[in-house]
Amino acid sequence: MISVDLALRLRDAGLPWEPTSGDRFVIPHRDMDSDVFTLSDMTVEVHDHPTGQFIGFNGTTEWALDSVDRPEACWLPAEHQLRDLLGDRFTRLERRDVPEGSVYRVLLLDERGADAFEAAEASDAYALALLHHLSGAAGGSVGTDGATASA
Template sequence: MIDIDIARRLRDAGLDWAPADGDLFVIDNEQLREEPFMLSTMVIETGRGRAGEAVFRFNGTTEWALDSVEQHEAVWIPREDQLRAALGEAFGALRREDDGGFVVELRDAARSRATEEAEAAAEAGDAASVGEAPVREVPAPEAEDALAGALLIHLTR
């Protein structure tokens, strides 16, 4: 699970969240920021508050005295598959290093499309220079952290 501070930076950089079953989130306050919750129609479901804002309703949590929280009070903690999907064409590869850490190869997505177009033109007989899209490597101790770091770079460039 990625750190809440990185998740908050991803949100602030523009990562959108459409809450769905299985999503992890934390409530962004001192008392609950270390307690991850998972959306599930059995326990925590999405809904709308009185003013139409998105809320998460906690079912069967009378012992916590927690009925619901507004979505803006929560920070989504994306999973590895969600981080990969958010990277889209910018995701090059994820590899494990000899030291046990991980590296994400982050491609310049715009440059990758230009390279593909140049390759297609070259195959069609048009003179074009074909080059490799630049790759940036993002290392981290865990795969999720490397993917989150790569996504943060991708969203802020």
Template sequence: MIDVALARSLAEAGLRWHPATGDRFLIDTDAFDAEVFTISEMTIEAHTYPTGTELGFNGTTEWALDSVSTDDSLWLPREDQMRELLGPIFHALIRGESGDYEVTVTIDDEIQTFASPDAENAYGNALLAYIDASLRIENVERS
């Protein structure tokens, strides 16, 4: 699973979450421990309203919680979700000689590799670099 600090960095960099079945998240407030929840149509459903998306907890009698806003949640993207977000810049995921997972991407016409003991964190670091590169002012074409 992706490191919580890295998931928070991705959110702060601008990665947006559109909750779907199978997504993992945690409630990002001091009142909750770092318990990870998974959206499931049986227990946790995403409800979209004009004011935002709420995650509804169905039938959870042990919780004094009906719903929580996605603004108070932190998405923990999966490996497949991050690979999809990298899209055409993604080249490969391999297990390097050190035993770390290595994700290779092209960012700003340069091949870059991001390594981590966990594949999710290697993908997360590549995605964070991609978002950062996409938001740099020198990358914006001027008319």
């Protein structure tokens, strides 16, 4: 899962979000940045009673806030969603070993040329590539620290 900071950067760069069941999101800047919520058509729980178990279809079960305006929420796109958003620009994902462990590298190819984006997590590498695309930047690559380097 990408970091809240990276998700906020994507949102600020103009990444649109059409909420759908299964999407994860946070409500930043309310001392809740570490609380990740998942959109769900309904919450289903198994309840134990003296007469046996039953499945309950409940509304909000773990949070007492009735609602929040959508612009206050920040989407945490999943790896497959980020890859889909990159579309035909996405060439491949590579994993390579480095002295500190391994990194993931997303390679893009579009009318502006080839770019590579590395991060410790594949989802972060996809997010950095999408952020680069949304910013309209040309050439170079972005590493895990966000610094630009030539490919």
